[in-house]
Amino acid sequence: EPEVTQTPSHQVTQMGQEVILRCVPISNHLYFYWYRQILGQKVEFLVSFYNNEISEKSEIFDDQFSVERPDGSNFTLKIRSTKLEDSAMYFCASREEFRGPYNEQFFGPGTRLTVL
Amino acid sequence: TQLLEQSPQFLSIQEGENLTVYCNSSSVFSSLQWYRQEPGEGPVLLVTVVTGGEVKKLKRLTFQFGDARKDSSLHITAAQPGDTGLYLCAGAKWGNTDKLIFGTGTRLQVFP
Structure with missing residues (x-):
């Protein structure tokens, strides 16, 4: 069955560093x-993307x-300069x-991002 | 602000018991999804309901969308340890936005 894949599964980075989280969506989507x-909190929307452009983004983005x-x-x-509060699971x-x-x-x- | 409140937040029951999880909002949604999430994993889609009053069954799970499309419920009959997990409802309004607004979650533990 087709599935969405993400890499890496866990990323540890220093505050201020750039990170790129990768995803391969389902092929015909x-x-x-x-x-x-964020650990213990709700899943929050960041951004939607369609036809090669952002269709909506949240205040977090x-x-x-x-x-x-x-x-x-x-x-x-991509997160250009990571902050401690960016530590979360990204889906x-x-x-x-x-x-x-x-x-x-x-x-x-998901990718678990840990910012130190 | 669109909020989806789930209740109860935590539920611990014995195998064989029935349970109902509620998802409530003051907003109207065009669709409502139920997901199940295991620790350290992504949400897995269980069902989508779109019509007010709609009822969908998935084996021992029964999902209902409220008549006004503001609330939903998930009923599990004869719960099994394999049902243990975090259950999330997520609402969407199609048209100018298709983001999912997630509920606060219900963590279910079923003991053998």
Whole structure:
């Protein structure tokens, strides 16, 4: 069964360093998302991406964050200068073509980012 | 601010018992998803409901969307240890946004 994959599974970095989290969405999906989950808290929306551009972003997604689909398969989240509060699980999700109210997003296993 | 509140927050039961988890909001959603999440893993989609009053069954799990599309419930019949996990509801409004708004989660522990 097709699934969303993410690498690395765990990333440890020093505060101020740049990190790139990678995702391979399900192959025929057209909508891509990043969410994050700080330990013990809710899953929070970061950004949605469609047709090679950002369609929506949350207040969390400031100038330090960027997303890219560099080729036909990868979808990346870059954090330019990491802060301690960026430590969280980051989930990539994807969805197939627009089907009205059906908004079935499929999630990857996540990348645990630890900023020291 | 759109919020989805789940109750109870924690639930510990014996194998064979029935349980219901609630997901409530003051906002109307066009769809509501239920996910299950294991520790250190991503949410796994269980079901999507889109019509007010809709009921969907997945083996021993029964999902219902409220008539006004502001709330939902998950009922598990004869719970088993394999049902243990974090259950999340997530609402969406299609149109100008398709982000998922996640609930606060219900952590279920089923003891043999």
